[in-house]
Amino acid sequence: MSWQSPVGDWDACGDRFYEKTELYQLGWEVSDFDNQRVCCAREGGPIAVVRDERRIVLVTGGNTRPVLKIFTSAGGVMGALVWDKGSIAGLGWTSANELVVVEVTGEVHMLSMHGKILPKQFSLGQEVANEGITHCIIYPTGLVALSASHTLWSVSGWEDPRPQRLAPMGKGITPPHCIAAIEPAHTLSGCVEVLVATGDHVLIVDADSAQAHAHGQGPLLALAVAPNGSFVASFSEGGRLLVWTADFTKVLSEFETDVTGPPKALAWCGTDSVVVCLEDTVLMVGPYGDCVQYELEGAVHLVPEVDGVRMVTADRHELLRRVPDALQDIFSTGSTSVAATLFDARKMFDEGNAKADEKLRSIVHSLPEAVMNCIAAAGADMDPARQAALLKAAVYGRAFCGAEAVGKLALRDAAMSLRVLNALRSPEVGVPLTNRQLEALTVEGAVQRLVAMHHHFLALKMATAAGTRTDVVLVHWACAKITASQDVPDDKLMAVLEAKLKGRQGMQYAAIAAHARSLGRTSLAASLLDREPRASEQVPLLLNLGEEARALGKAVDSGDPDLVYLALFKMYSARPLSDFLAAISSTKPLARSLFLAYCAKTEPELLEEVLKVQGGHEGLASLRFKEALATAAAAKAASAGTVGARTIRSLDLMQADVLKLIERSADSWGQLRDYGLQSKGAQEMVSLRKLQSDLESETGNACFLGLSAVGTVRQLLRLGNVRGAARVRAELKISDRRFTWLKIRMLGAAKDWEGLEALGREKKLPVGMDVFIAACKAHGAPPATTAKFIARLPEAREKAEEYAAIGMLTEAANAAAQSKDTDMLSAIQGMVGGSSNPLGAAVSQLKDRLSAGVSR
Amino acid sequence: MTSVVPNLDEGPLPLGYIREEARKHLVDALDSRRGKKVLVLDPRVSGFLGLLAEVPLLREHGVEQLLHLGAEPLGDVPARNIIYLARSEIQNAQFIAQHIKTTTKQGGTPHEFAVFFMPRKTTLCEHIFQQEGVFGDIVVGEFPVDFIPFDSDVLSLELPTAFREVALDGDNSSLYYAARALTQLQARFGAFPVIKGMGTSAAVVADLLKRMRREAGSDAPSVGGSALSMLVLVDRAVDPATPLATQLTYEGTVDEMLGISNGVVSMESQGRKERMTLNSTDRTYKDLRDVSFAAVGPRLGTRAKALQSQYKDTKAPDRSLAELKEFAGQLKGLPQLQRHINLTDAVNQQLAKPGMRTRVAIEHSLLEGHGLEAACESIEELMYGEEPLLTVLRLLCLLSFTQGGVPKKWHDGLRRELLHTYGHEHLLTLASLQAAGLLRRQEGGRPAFAALRRSLRLSLPDTDNHEPDDVAYTFNGYAPISLRLVQAAVGGSGWGQINEEGLKALGALHFERRQQDAEEDGSAVPSTSAASAAAGDNTKRRKVVVMFLGG
Known part of the structure; x- marks a missing residue:
C-alpha cells in the first residue's frame, strides 16, 4: 500500500502544525442545511438534524411537521421520526448516546439513537411551562434551561431527573446574549455552573449564588467552555476574541477580528486553540495569537473533542486538530529525529537501498525510542496506509533492539488498537475516533456505543480483543433479537439465543428474561431465567412471573436464606395454607426449617398448626413445653403483685393451664422413640408442681412453685417440715444418697457443725467422708470437726492430704508415713519449712525411716 | 484502662482494611442523617463495635447518646434522628417496630428512624416491618461487615447461635454468611487454589463457595497469583469434644x-x-x-x-x-x-474451687478412655454438689461423644438427676441436646472415639507442658481433634495423612477441591498447570485459612 506524506495538509500556526482531515463525504439527505438545527454527539457519536423552526422557510409539500432525522457521523441514516410535539428549545446527547429533546414548554423527551421515543419523559415544571424556555444547554449528564423570566433551572442526572432552581440572577437583568455551562465533572463544587452573558458582563450562577465578572468586556455574544472545563473563550460585539480562566479572573489571550455581530459558531479545538466561524471564513486562533484561516461556504457545526474539533457542513465532515507530536516528529520537513531516521531506513530497506543499514546504525543507541515513537505515530495517524508504513518501520527497528528493550506487547497492542479504530472509522460504522478520543471514551464505552448502534458482531470482536466484558454485548444482542423476533415461536428463538450464549461465563440471563417479560413473552422469560446463574436475579423475577414453586426451588438451591424467605412469603400470601404447606415440605428441608424458624419467633399459633399438619411431635412437644414455661413465668410474675379472690382464681386457672400444657407435651414426647425420659420427666414435673401447689396451700407459704425437686426438699427442710420433705422424696423417688448429700451441704452452709457431726455418726451412711470434709472446707469448719471426718477416711494417703490441707501437719505426716508416701512427706517437709523446728525434724526422721525401709 | 485495638496488619494477611471499611460504613451510616442523633445498638453489635471504632468517632458524627436495643421502650429521646445498628434478626426487627410505634404514639417532636442491618438487610426484617405497619416510617440500610477482626490472625463471624441453628433447627443461614464472607475474603486476596473440608457443613459451604464463584462469572477472583494457598473448612459437629473440654492454655x-x-x-x-x-x-x-x-x-x-x-x-x-x-x-x-x-x-x-479438680479429672479419664464408671459417678456427684449446670452439661456431652453415647446404665439416671437438681424445665435442654446428637444413649459396638484416639494420636500423656513438642499440651496430654485435622490438611495432599481407620471413625464427609480460573469459553484449565503452580509455591510461606463452622 502506498502512502502519502501528510505534510501537504498541515498548516503552521505559530510553531505548531494543524491539520484539517476529511473524515467523511456526507451523502446524506438533508436539504436546506443552512436552516437546520444540527446536534452532534461527542466522541464521534450520532448526529441529529431537524428543521430549525426559529427560521422562516418556505415549506413545500404535504407535511408541515418537521422531521427529526438521526445519522451516523458518516451520514448513514439511523432513524427518523415526524416531530409532532411542541417546538424545540434544545437538542443534546447524553453520555449513553440518547437524544434529549427539550420543548419550549419544558417537556423533556428522550429518544434512542434509532429515533424511538423512550419512556423517560419528564417536565421542568409548571412555572417553566408558563414562561417558556429561551436558552437551553444539554450536556452529557444533565441540562440547564433559562426561562423567559431569567430563571435558571438545572437537571443533573437522567436516572431520576429533578429540576432544581438555581440562584436568582438579580433584579433588572437585561436579556442574556448567550449562556454556557461548566459541567459538574469540571467544577470544584461538583455541581453545574452556568455562565450567563448579560449586559456588559458575565454572571457565574450555581445553586447558591450568582456572581458578576468581566465587567465592561461585553456585550459577549458567544461563549465556549474548553473540553477540560478550565478555560472559557468569549466573542464580544466588537469582534474581540478573549480566552479566560474559567472563573473569569484572568484574560489569557486576546485576538481582534474585524467582524461585528455574533459569530456563526465558536468552539474549542482541543484545549489550546479556539475556532471561530465568521461569515465566510473559519479562523483558528492558537494560544499565542497566531491564526490559520480556512474558507467556508454555508453553515457549519462545530463539535469540540479532547484533541481537536469536528466540523460538519452540508456535504462533508472534517476533523481539525493539532498535529500530534509523534507525527510531527517523523513527517515534518527535514526532521532528523531518531524516529524519522528509522522510518527513512525502512523506506530504503523496502526499496532495496543498502544505505538502510547505514541509517539504522546511525541511531543504534536510540533504537528503542525510535521504535516506540513510530508505534505512537501509527496510533495517532488516521490514514491506514501510513499506519501500516509506520508499524513496519517499528517492526524493522525492533528486530535490531534487545528483546527487552521494547515492551513485548507494545506492537501487538498498537496493532489491535488501530484495527479497532479503523473498524470504528469505516463509513459503515461511522464513529470517527482518534486514539486520544478512544482513550477518553474507553474501550468499554466504545463497545457500548457499538452495541447501541446494533453493531453487535463488531462490538463482540472488539471486547474480546481488548479483554473486556463480552456479556454486555451478548445480553444486548439477545434483547434486540427478541425484540426483532416477535413472530418467532419460543422454542425456536430460544435455540437461536442458546446457540450464541451457551457456555459463556456469567451470562446475565435475568436481564434478557426481564426484557422478554416486558414484551409479554412470559414462557420465554421463564426458560431464559432457568439458565441464570445468579439466584439473586433469578428468584425475584420468577416470582414476578408467578412461578413461585420454581422460585422457591431455585432459592433453596442457592442456599441464600433471604431469597428463600422472599419466595416463602410470596407463596404464603398467594396460596391457601394447605397448598403452601404441601409445597414447602416437598422442596428441600431448608425451606421448611426456615419457615418454622420464622413461625417460632413470630407466630406460635401458626407454628402449632403447621406442626400438627405435618406430624412434628418433637417440635410440638417443645412448643407446648415452652408455652407452659412462659405461662408459669407469667403466673409467677402476676402472683408477686396481686391479691384478691378474682385474681387468685385466674392464677389458679393459669396454673391449671401450665399443667395441661406440660401433660400435652408429655403426650407428644410419648409418641416418639427415644424421648421416654422426656415424657416421664414431664409427667413427673406435673406431679411435682401439684405437690408444690398443695404444699403452698397447706403451709400458706408461696415459696415452692418453680423450685427444682431438690430445691423443694431443701426449702422444706429449711422450714423444718420434715414430713413434707419425706413426701416429696417419696413422690419423686429421690435416693437416700442424694438426700444425704443435700443434708450435708445444708448443714455445712448453715455452719451447723454439731448437726453435721451427728449426721456423720449415723450408721450405714450412703456417702463417704469426703463429702463431709468438702462441706467443712467450703464453709470454714473448725479443724477439730473436719479432723473427725478425716480420721474416718479409709485411705491413709487421702488422710495425709486432707490433714495437710487444713494445716494439721503432724497428723498428715503420720498418715503419710503410714501410707509410705515419701512424696507427700517431702511436700509436708516443704510446708513445715525445713527441719529446723521440732516438727520438721520429726518429719525428716519419718522420711529417713521410710526410705531406709524401702531400701531394705 | 484504655482499650488497645489489635494491630491487624502485622499478621500473615493484612486485615486492617476490614476495620477501615467497617469504620467507613459506620461513618456513612451516621452521616446519612443530618444533625444530632441517637444511636441504638444491638448488644451483639456493640460488643465488637469497640474493636472497630471509638466513642469520639461517634461523637464527631453527631451521636449524642448511645442506647441499647432491647424490649423496653426508648423513652424520651432528645435528638430528632434515631439510628439503629443491629444484626438482621427477627427479634431485633420486632423490637425496632415496637419502639417506633410507642415513640410515635407518645407524640412530641417527630423522629426520623433509620435502621442499618448487619451484615445486610433481609426480606425477613422488612417483612416484619411491613407486618407491624412501620415499613413506611423507616429508612432501611446496610452495615455490610461480615468478618470481625479479633486479632491479626483471628476473624469471626460472631454468630454464637450458628451451631444450634444448623444442628437443631436445620437453618443454614450461618453457613451462607460464612460462604459470603469467604467469598469476599477471596475477592480481596485472590481465590483459594485448594479447599479441603471435613463434615456436612463444610460441604455445604464449599458448594456455596463454588456457586458464588460461578455466579460472579468473569468477575470471580483468579487463582493465579492469589495470596492464599488453602482453605480448610471443619464442621464443628465433627469435633464437639474440643470446646466441651476445659481449655488449659x-x-x-x-x-x-x-x-x-x-x-x-x-x-x-x-x-x-x-x-x-x-x-x-x-x-x-x-x-x-x-x-x-x-x-x-x-x-x-x-x-x-x-x-x-x-x-x-x-x-x-x-x-x-x-x-x-x-x-x-x-x-x-x-x-x-x-x-x-x-x-x-x-x-x-x-x-482452686473444689469442683474444678474433679472436672478436669473426669475430662482426662474420658479423653484417655479409662475409669468410665468412676467418671460417671463423679459427674453425678458434681450434680449433687450443685456445680453450675453448664459444667455438668459439658461433661455429659463429652461423655456421650467419647463413649459413642452415655452408657445405658447411666443414661436415665444422670438425666433424671439433672432434672431433679436443676429443675424440670431443663427437659427442653435435654431434648435439644438429644436432637442435636450431642447427648445420646450408647448403642453397643466399640465407640468410634477409641479408634480416633489411636489413629489421630490424640492421647500423648507424656507431653511436657512446659516445653511442648506437640499440641497435646493444650489439653494436658490430649491433642484436640480439630488441630489434628488441620495438621493433616496442611501436611499433605487431601486428607491423606489420616488413615482409613481414622476417616472411618470420624464418620464425616470429607473432600478436597481445586478452584480453577475458568477460561472465557468455559473450558477448564488442565489440572497439571494448577498442580505445578502449587509446587512452585513451596518456596514462599503458605497462607492457609482455617474456618470452623459452628464456632
Missing part, C-alpha cells in the same frame, strides 16, 4: 474462669474491678497466650526476676547511657507484666 483458662468477651477480660484485682484488653499487641500476652497455664506462673516469674537483676545491674556505676536507655525501654513492659501476674492470681483463685 493461658488464654483458654482465662476464658474459662473469667470469660473473655470481644478481646477484653473483666476481673477483680486488689478489690477493684478492672478491664484488660487481651490481644497480640500486648507482647507478654502474645508470648504466653498459647502456653499451658501451668507454665505461665513460672514464666512470668522468670521475666520479673530478669528485670529485677537487670535493675540491680543498672545500679552499678559503670553503666553506659545506652544500656540504661535499653533498660528503661524494658521497664515499660513492667506494668504489663504486673497486670498479667494479677490476672494469673485471679484465675488461680477460681481454679
Whole structure:
C-alpha cells in the first residue's frame, strides 16, 4: 500500500502544525442545511438534524411537521421520526448516546439513537411551562434551561431527573446574549455552573449564588467552555476574541477580528486553540495569537473533542486538530529525529537501498525510542496506509533492539488498537475516533456505543480483543433479537439465543428474561431465567412471573436464606395454607426449617398448626413445653403483685393451664422413640408442681412453685417440715444418697457443725467422708470437726492430704508415713519449712525411716 | 484502662482494611442523617463495635447518646434522628417496630428512624416491618461487615447461635454468611487454589463457595497469583469434644474462669474491678497466650526476676547511657507484666474451687478412655454438689461423644438427676441436646472415639507442658481433634495423612477441591498447570485459612 506524506495538509500556526482531515463525504439527505438545527454527539457519536423552526422557510409539500432525522457521523441514516410535539428549545446527547429533546414548554423527551421515543419523559415544571424556555444547554449528564423570566433551572442526572432552581440572577437583568455551562465533572463544587452573558458582563450562577465578572468586556455574544472545563473563550460585539480562566479572573489571550455581530459558531479545538466561524471564513486562533484561516461556504457545526474539533457542513465532515507530536516528529520537513531516521531506513530497506543499514546504525543507541515513537505515530495517524508504513518501520527497528528493550506487547497492542479504530472509522460504522478520543471514551464505552448502534458482531470482536466484558454485548444482542423476533415461536428463538450464549461465563440471563417479560413473552422469560446463574436475579423475577414453586426451588438451591424467605412469603400470601404447606415440605428441608424458624419467633399459633399438619411431635412437644414455661413465668410474675379472690382464681386457672400444657407435651414426647425420659420427666414435673401447689396451700407459704425437686426438699427442710420433705422424696423417688448429700451441704452452709457431726455418726451412711470434709472446707469448719471426718477416711494417703490441707501437719505426716508416701512427706517437709523446728525434724526422721525401709 | 485495638496488619494477611471499611460504613451510616442523633445498638453489635471504632468517632458524627436495643421502650429521646445498628434478626426487627410505634404514639417532636442491618438487610426484617405497619416510617440500610477482626490472625463471624441453628433447627443461614464472607475474603486476596473440608457443613459451604464463584462469572477472583494457598473448612459437629473440654492454655483458662468477651477480660484485682484488653499487641500476652497455664506462673516469674537483676545491674556505676536507655525501654513492659501476674492470681483463685479438680479429672479419664464408671459417678456427684449446670452439661456431652453415647446404665439416671437438681424445665435442654446428637444413649459396638484416639494420636500423656513438642499440651496430654485435622490438611495432599481407620471413625464427609480460573469459553484449565503452580509455591510461606463452622 502506498502512502502519502501528510505534510501537504498541515498548516503552521505559530510553531505548531494543524491539520484539517476529511473524515467523511456526507451523502446524506438533508436539504436546506443552512436552516437546520444540527446536534452532534461527542466522541464521534450520532448526529441529529431537524428543521430549525426559529427560521422562516418556505415549506413545500404535504407535511408541515418537521422531521427529526438521526445519522451516523458518516451520514448513514439511523432513524427518523415526524416531530409532532411542541417546538424545540434544545437538542443534546447524553453520555449513553440518547437524544434529549427539550420543548419550549419544558417537556423533556428522550429518544434512542434509532429515533424511538423512550419512556423517560419528564417536565421542568409548571412555572417553566408558563414562561417558556429561551436558552437551553444539554450536556452529557444533565441540562440547564433559562426561562423567559431569567430563571435558571438545572437537571443533573437522567436516572431520576429533578429540576432544581438555581440562584436568582438579580433584579433588572437585561436579556442574556448567550449562556454556557461548566459541567459538574469540571467544577470544584461538583455541581453545574452556568455562565450567563448579560449586559456588559458575565454572571457565574450555581445553586447558591450568582456572581458578576468581566465587567465592561461585553456585550459577549458567544461563549465556549474548553473540553477540560478550565478555560472559557468569549466573542464580544466588537469582534474581540478573549480566552479566560474559567472563573473569569484572568484574560489569557486576546485576538481582534474585524467582524461585528455574533459569530456563526465558536468552539474549542482541543484545549489550546479556539475556532471561530465568521461569515465566510473559519479562523483558528492558537494560544499565542497566531491564526490559520480556512474558507467556508454555508453553515457549519462545530463539535469540540479532547484533541481537536469536528466540523460538519452540508456535504462533508472534517476533523481539525493539532498535529500530534509523534507525527510531527517523523513527517515534518527535514526532521532528523531518531524516529524519522528509522522510518527513512525502512523506506530504503523496502526499496532495496543498502544505505538502510547505514541509517539504522546511525541511531543504534536510540533504537528503542525510535521504535516506540513510530508505534505512537501509527496510533495517532488516521490514514491506514501510513499506519501500516509506520508499524513496519517499528517492526524493522525492533528486530535490531534487545528483546527487552521494547515492551513485548507494545506492537501487538498498537496493532489491535488501530484495527479497532479503523473498524470504528469505516463509513459503515461511522464513529470517527482518534486514539486520544478512544482513550477518553474507553474501550468499554466504545463497545457500548457499538452495541447501541446494533453493531453487535463488531462490538463482540472488539471486547474480546481488548479483554473486556463480552456479556454486555451478548445480553444486548439477545434483547434486540427478541425484540426483532416477535413472530418467532419460543422454542425456536430460544435455540437461536442458546446457540450464541451457551457456555459463556456469567451470562446475565435475568436481564434478557426481564426484557422478554416486558414484551409479554412470559414462557420465554421463564426458560431464559432457568439458565441464570445468579439466584439473586433469578428468584425475584420468577416470582414476578408467578412461578413461585420454581422460585422457591431455585432459592433453596442457592442456599441464600433471604431469597428463600422472599419466595416463602410470596407463596404464603398467594396460596391457601394447605397448598403452601404441601409445597414447602416437598422442596428441600431448608425451606421448611426456615419457615418454622420464622413461625417460632413470630407466630406460635401458626407454628402449632403447621406442626400438627405435618406430624412434628418433637417440635410440638417443645412448643407446648415452652408455652407452659412462659405461662408459669407469667403466673409467677402476676402472683408477686396481686391479691384478691378474682385474681387468685385466674392464677389458679393459669396454673391449671401450665399443667395441661406440660401433660400435652408429655403426650407428644410419648409418641416418639427415644424421648421416654422426656415424657416421664414431664409427667413427673406435673406431679411435682401439684405437690408444690398443695404444699403452698397447706403451709400458706408461696415459696415452692418453680423450685427444682431438690430445691423443694431443701426449702422444706429449711422450714423444718420434715414430713413434707419425706413426701416429696417419696413422690419423686429421690435416693437416700442424694438426700444425704443435700443434708450435708445444708448443714455445712448453715455452719451447723454439731448437726453435721451427728449426721456423720449415723450408721450405714450412703456417702463417704469426703463429702463431709468438702462441706467443712467450703464453709470454714473448725479443724477439730473436719479432723473427725478425716480420721474416718479409709485411705491413709487421702488422710495425709486432707490433714495437710487444713494445716494439721503432724497428723498428715503420720498418715503419710503410714501410707509410705515419701512424696507427700517431702511436700509436708516443704510446708513445715525445713527441719529446723521440732516438727520438721520429726518429719525428716519419718522420711529417713521410710526410705531406709524401702531400701531394705 | 484504655482499650488497645489489635494491630491487624502485622499478621500473615493484612486485615486492617476490614476495620477501615467497617469504620467507613459506620461513618456513612451516621452521616446519612443530618444533625444530632441517637444511636441504638444491638448488644451483639456493640460488643465488637469497640474493636472497630471509638466513642469520639461517634461523637464527631453527631451521636449524642448511645442506647441499647432491647424490649423496653426508648423513652424520651432528645435528638430528632434515631439510628439503629443491629444484626438482621427477627427479634431485633420486632423490637425496632415496637419502639417506633410507642415513640410515635407518645407524640412530641417527630423522629426520623433509620435502621442499618448487619451484615445486610433481609426480606425477613422488612417483612416484619411491613407486618407491624412501620415499613413506611423507616429508612432501611446496610452495615455490610461480615468478618470481625479479633486479632491479626483471628476473624469471626460472631454468630454464637450458628451451631444450634444448623444442628437443631436445620437453618443454614450461618453457613451462607460464612460462604459470603469467604467469598469476599477471596475477592480481596485472590481465590483459594485448594479447599479441603471435613463434615456436612463444610460441604455445604464449599458448594456455596463454588456457586458464588460461578455466579460472579468473569468477575470471580483468579487463582493465579492469589495470596492464599488453602482453605480448610471443619464442621464443628465433627469435633464437639474440643470446646466441651476445659481449655488449659493461658488464654483458654482465662476464658474459662473469667470469660473473655470481644478481646477484653473483666476481673477483680486488689478489690477493684478492672478491664484488660487481651490481644497480640500486648507482647507478654502474645508470648504466653498459647502456653499451658501451668507454665505461665513460672514464666512470668522468670521475666520479673530478669528485670529485677537487670535493675540491680543498672545500679552499678559503670553503666553506659545506652544500656540504661535499653533498660528503661524494658521497664515499660513492667506494668504489663504486673497486670498479667494479677490476672494469673485471679484465675488461680477460681481454679482452686473444689469442683474444678474433679472436672478436669473426669475430662482426662474420658479423653484417655479409662475409669468410665468412676467418671460417671463423679459427674453425678458434681450434680449433687450443685456445680453450675453448664459444667455438668459439658461433661455429659463429652461423655456421650467419647463413649459413642452415655452408657445405658447411666443414661436415665444422670438425666433424671439433672432434672431433679436443676429443675424440670431443663427437659427442653435435654431434648435439644438429644436432637442435636450431642447427648445420646450408647448403642453397643466399640465407640468410634477409641479408634480416633489411636489413629489421630490424640492421647500423648507424656507431653511436657512446659516445653511442648506437640499440641497435646493444650489439653494436658490430649491433642484436640480439630488441630489434628488441620495438621493433616496442611501436611499433605487431601486428607491423606489420616488413615482409613481414622476417616472411618470420624464418620464425616470429607473432600478436597481445586478452584480453577475458568477460561472465557468455559473450558477448564488442565489440572497439571494448577498442580505445578502449587509446587512452585513451596518456596514462599503458605497462607492457609482455617474456618470452623459452628464456632
